[in-house]
Amino acid sequence: MAYSYEFPRAALTVDCVVFGLDSEDLKVLLIQRGIDPFAGKWALPGGFVRLDESLEDAARRELQEEAGLSKVFLEQLYTFGDPGRDPRERVVTVAYYALVNIGDHNVKAATDARNAAWFSVTDVPSLAFDHAKVLKVALERLKGKVVYQPIGFELLPRKFTLTQLQKVYEIILERELDKRNFRRKILEMGLLEETDEIEQDVAHRAARLYRFDEAKYKQLVKKGFMFEL
Amino acid sequence: MAYSYEFPRAALTVDCVVFGLDSEDLKVLLIQRGIDPFAGKWALPGGFVRLDESLEDAARRELQEEAGLSKVFLEQLYTFGDPGRDPRERVVTVAYYALVNIGDHNVKAATDARNAAWFSVTDVPSLAFDHAKVLKVALERLKGKVVYQPIGFELLPRKFTLTQLQKVYEIILERELDKRNFRRKILEMGLLEETDEIEQDVAHRAARLYRFDEAKYKQLVKKGFMFEL
DNA sequence: CCAAAAGTGTTTCACTTACACCCATGA
């Protein structure tokens, strides 16, 4: 690798695909752009990487600044850098995806008067830049990852019912799961801690609440355990 | 995402983890650096991204220039951008990994008089920058990917024996596989085309040669087929 | 004829899948 200070340089940004879940749909968080290019269009939250921060730090900072989100699950997705993806100049973006529990996080109105809103992933508006492609890649990654990594929990409150968890998987995978088989499988993994609480304010028998046991999971992984479906 | 021309910019590079295979070992291609920083140290092949080329094009160009490799399997791995990973200034690198058949590709002496050589992945020298980490991530990716994507073939000549193929998996996964089960499983997928040729110059019964049928694979994928192990 | 790897089936076991009813609760 040779050094070369004389070359003009691409700009470097991060963009975040933030997934959330309500009882019906998988949602993605979008920001309405205030300025050109694509003023007024919806886009993924993101922005320039500063010279003194890591890529992940930049992604977290943008999430905080543009949507008031902090301490969320965040993982690098892919880097998009085709010439022409930004109409003005060469911009390379490192895309991340995040999983949040919509209930916990009130997406605040962004500081700089741009709108932030959740859209069902099956019904997103036309997006700025190549963000439609980024979203597509993120969705594929999420579907692929959710079956062999315990990340479904990230979309739920810390305590949840088994039915809620099943719903998470059904929505992401876009297929129905058998209730008894699902419960047996997930419980036999030993990753869920049964709490002594039950759900509140439901007009039927209240379900037991469970909690994902992170410590137990890490411990099992060390012994060769692999999460699956 | 706001525009901001006044910020100083990170430099952008690509680095490639090129995997090859001989009959014993999984190998990685390294280049001995000619200039500082890390002059004399071994490093992954790579270099600066030009403003008018895509990231993948940059990776392919560097492979061609530094190692004489072309038309290889190449896939984006991860982007490494921690401040401080380059001692001189902020450099963000988009890492790719490549799979090549060592026999087919004579790694040429690099044009600028730097050495290129294959090292067993279990015995690599100390590497420049954070390339040890990049290599580690690439190895994990390869191990994870090889079981659910038919990429093992990329490390073999176009025609190969079932034993060679089995060896590929055994070396990458670092565990032994059962011969009969392996052959049954791989043949039942219907991805291998039996040729009428057999291996040459062996001091024992010569094995039949097979070829990976790319067209068949794509066709099966459309019907929902998933490669596995 | 010996050494070396090619090639070939069957049984066992574990896991996945399909499936239906009673229970608890609040309205």
Add this chain to the structure above:
DNA sequence: TCATGGGTGTAAGTGAAACACTTTTGG
């Protein structure tokens, strides 16, 4: 008492894993 989802077990089928000997060829 009715509507709603919570919670539970079993049988059948499918796929994975374990396992050893005969065949072919070149030296």
